[in-house]
Amino acid sequence: MALALNVELRPATPGDVESMAGVYARAFGHSSKLDQIVEAFQVYMELAERGRGGCIVAEHEGSVVATGCYALYGGHAWIGAVTVEPRLQRRRIGTAVTRRLLQLLHGRVPSIGLDATPAGEQLYRWLGFTPEYRTTAYLLPEKPPVLGGRLRVEELDAVPAWLRELDAEAAGGDRAALIEAWLRRGAKLLAVKGEGYALVHRCRRGPLIARSIDAAWSLLAEAMARGGRRLIAPAVNQQVLEMLAVLGARETHVFTRMRLGSPRPEKPEMIYAIHSYMKG
Numbered sequence: 136m137a138l139a140l141n142v143e144l145r146p147a148t149p150g151d152v153e154s155m156a157g158v159y160a161r162a163f164g165h166s167s168k169l170d171q172i173v174e175a176f177q178v179y180m181e182l183a184e185r186g187r188g189g190c191i192v193a194e195h196e197g198s199v200v201a202t203g204c205y206a207l208y209g210g211h212a213w214i215g216a217v218t219v220e221p222r223l224q225r226r227r228i229g230t231a232v233t234r235r236l237l238q239l240l241h242g243r244v245p246s247i248g249l250d251a252t253p254a255g256e257q258l259y260r261w262l263g264f265t266p267e268y269r270t271t272a273y274l275l276p277e278k279p280p281v282l283g284g285r286l287r288v289e290e291l292d293a294v295p296a297w298l299r300e301l302d303a304e305a306a307g308g309d310r311a312a313l314i315e316a317w318l319r320r321g322a323k324l325l326a327v328k329g330e331g332y333a334l335v336h337r338c339r340r341g342p343l344i345a346r347s348i349d350a351a352w353s354l355l356a357e358a359m360a361r362g363g364r365r366l367i368a369p370a371v372n373q374q375v376l377e378m379l380a381v382l383g384a385r386e387t388h389v390f391t392r393m394r395l396g397s398p399r400p401e402k403p404e405m406i407y408a409i410h411s412y413m414k415g
């Protein structure tokens with residue numbers, strides 16, 4: 136597709152990952168986290184290899200100037216990493232990238248979700264997305280109050296069937312391929328058998344899915360002991376908001392979860408932390 140400004144859209148390949156991470160970092164002003172951003176795009180590439188997602192890029196004068204990705208979670212899809220090089224923003228490139236993603240997903244899933252920044256929200260509204268609820272990013276204090284989780288937390292090296300089913304019940308889709316991709320990259324998978332799990336990688340925790348507040352506290356206590364201070368909570372889960380207040384967590388960003396199509400059969404009351412803004 137040719138756009139004004141001579142921009143071409145095409146599927147991304149693994150060789151684009153460094154350039155995509157650069158565009159993403161400049162769009163969000165994250166100059167210091169390039170390796171983490173590269174890794175997040177590599178996970179999209181792994182999903183692409185398994186027919187579970189992919190990315191597209193926009194090229195202008197031989198350089199990647201915009202990105203956009205999607206993940207397929209069975210009953211629904213997720214759109215993420217829609218970013219445009221700052222010098223080329225407000226020229227409809229973000230709209231074209233998102234439209235292309237919607238074309239790719241057309242007829243494949245009944246529902247598409249995303250977490251919109253304030254800058255992205257209007258663009259998505261024009262494309263038919265409607266707001267669902269806020270997803271708020273928190274920074275936990277360096278020394279949170281000592282917590283005693285009461286349930287036994289174990290570390291797993293693979294995704295058992297119960298965990299896959301639990302995650303599907305909470306998120307309304309099958310995210311096993313996503314969790315497995317992070318495990319291959321060294322993420323820690325913590326679990327309270329049959330009750331909940333948390334994925335911990337570098338500074339981030341999420342998803343944290345639990346059937347009970349006991350399981351959620353136990354997993355959060357263990358996740359905090361492993362370091363890392365960031366977590367994104369759905370603002371419709373009162374329990375996690377209360378937990379974060381007890382911990383003295385500080386809000387850093389507020390995004391809007393939006394949907395196109397029918398509601399996902401999710402249970403937000405089981406979601407104590409989402410995976411990420413990029414992947415739902």
Ligand SMILES: CC(C)(COP(=O)(O)OP(=O)(O)OC[C@H]1O[C@@H](n2cnc3c(N)ncnc32)[C@H](O)[C@@H]1OP(=O)(O)O)[C@@H](O)C(=O)NCCC(=O)NCCS
Pocket residue numbers: 162163216217218219220223224225226227228229230231250251252253254255256257258
């Ligand atoms: C959000 C983003 C992808 C939009 O891409 P873009 O090419 O600049 O957007 P478009 O030109 O297609 O804009 C479409 C509309 O979106 C809205 N919009 C875009 N950028 C906006 C901003 N910074 N603030 C408020 N509204 C914005 C506007 O309504 C705009 O229409 P207008 O220019 O006629 O007012 C781009 O600005 C970006 O990379 N921002 C930083 C990263 C980000 O927030 N990504 C979205 C993740 S959900």
